[in-house]
Amino acid sequence: MDGIEEIAYILGLPSEWLEMPLLLTNVILPFGFGAYAFYLFLNKLKILGEGGIVNTLLALVLSLLTLRLGQISLFITIPMIAFFGIESWVSRLIFIILVFLLFFYLIPAISAGA
Numbered sequence: 001m002d003g004i005e006e007i008a009y010i011l012g013l014p015s016e017w018l019e020m021p022l023l024l025t026n027v028i029l030p031f032g033f034g035a036y037a038f039y040l041f042l043n044k045l046k047i048l049g050e051g052g053i054v055n056t057l058l059a060l061v062l063s064l065l066t067l068r069l070g071q072i073s074l075f076i077t078i079p080m081i082a083f084f085g086i087e088s089w090v091s092r093l094i095f096i097i098l099v100f101l102l103f104f105y106l107i108p109a110i111s112a113g114a
Contacts, residue, residue: 004018004019011064011067011068012068013026013027013067013068017070021107024107025070025071025103025107026070026071027067027070029074029103030063030066030067030069030070030071030073030074030077031063031064031067033073033074033077033078033081034062034063034066034067034073034077035059035060035062035063036059036077036081036085037076037077037078037080037081037084038058038059038062038063038077038080039055039056039059040080040081040084040085041059041080041084042055042058042059043055043084044084074103078095078096078099078100079096081095082095082096
């Protein structure tokens with residue numbers, strides 16, 4: 001087993017996901033959006049206080065747990081970011097449309113050129 005396969009085994013991911021362009025679409029984007037969405041959700045609940053290292057660490061752990069879902073987790077986390085992070089409904093809709101446009105149009109176009 002080489003290093004990439006060991007990391008994939010530890011995370012419970014297919015080893016193909018750790019190669020470009022699947023690394024971007026199945027690992028980096030879902031982890032980033034997931035961590036931010038869970039952080040906003042925890043701050044909105046204010047169970048552990050607002051902000052702080054506890055909410056950040058808990059958001060990172062929750063994002064790691066949902067990493068196995070891959071691209072499917074984006075359908076959950078992007079609306080969460082829009083709902084918990086943005087105040088007006090027009091801004092929420094624009095954010096969701098732009099992110100899905102980026103994900104389904106721009107990233108496949110860039111990946112096809114690579």
